[in-house]
Amino acid sequence: MLFCLFFSLLLLFASISCQVQNDRGEKKKSPGQSETVQEQEKDNDHEDMEKDQKSTGQEEEGAPEEKPGTMPPELLVHKPNELGEIMILMYHEIGYPESEWRRTPENFRRDLEILYEQGYRSISLTDLVRGNINIPAGTSPVVLTFDDGNKGNFYYQEKNSELEIAPDCAVAIMKSFYKEKPDFGLAATFFIYFPNPFRESQYIEEKLNYLAAKGFEIGNHTYGHANLSHLGSAEIQRELAQHVQATRKYVPGYEVNSLALPYGSYPRENFELLRQGSYEGITYRHEAVLLVGSNPSLSPFHKKFNSSRLPRIRASELKTDGVGLYDWLEYFGQNPHKRYISDGDPRYITVPESLKDLLNEEVLGEKEARFYAN
């Protein structure tokens, strides 16, 4: 049955090959399209044929019934669910000894290995909130975040009278893991505060520029690690704007676009000032505001996704109250239908039919929704 359908599609494909070539020519020219997408297109001939057939099917007698937004059957094995939940992991210090707020380098490395083995791939926080999730079919996104800019996140050491990034700090561990498993991705947000992020005052400029150049993100954690629930509106704006100003002093033009709330505390009123505001001519705008929290985030395509209150999961094994990283890994292992699973094609948002009503079509932009019976 499947073979017959495929064969008739092939015939159709041959008869309209000129049109197909035109369509494809245009597709490849579209601006900003990454190599990965093009590669995926190559692997997706079946789907292209369906689309091409869609555009000309009306003229063809007896052409199979069109089904807009149908998922290629070979994807079914992955059970893609782009409305599933996504873990945003919260780390603090990397170092010794292991504690509630400190992960050893060995344990951090193990976290990455286990995440990788279980099909997680790292994406940036910005890509999460913008819905730019471009990972292979069957894998799940995960976002790594580090609060406080402790030394163990990023420090230098001397080796043979040369300066190098210490191999046990978070940045070096992520880099070396990425070298081993490039498909894991290299992305994390460092929520730092001032005046001495990463605790080596002589290297602040070098480190912040290094992070920005490597595609890591620098996030707002207020200028001085302030408890925002104690502050009035002018002070809130001062704390947030001064962070942006200090970051730009070291990395000119850098756009700080996310905020992690120190202590997870937020003001009862003026919540909107966490998103955007200004102080003495310095403005800030955060696309994401992160809580401490204990749950995975909703998908950015979910109707209830709220980028102003994103929960995070503690990447720890001590005092996690049953809601730490390993608890959630176990949960998603037992409840795979709850987890965001990519369809491998950023042009589409693929969702099981039963969740259709939860899709926020307003954020799809150029993307097309497709559904499958589950």
Ligand SMILES: [Zn+2]
């Ligand atoms: Zn903090």
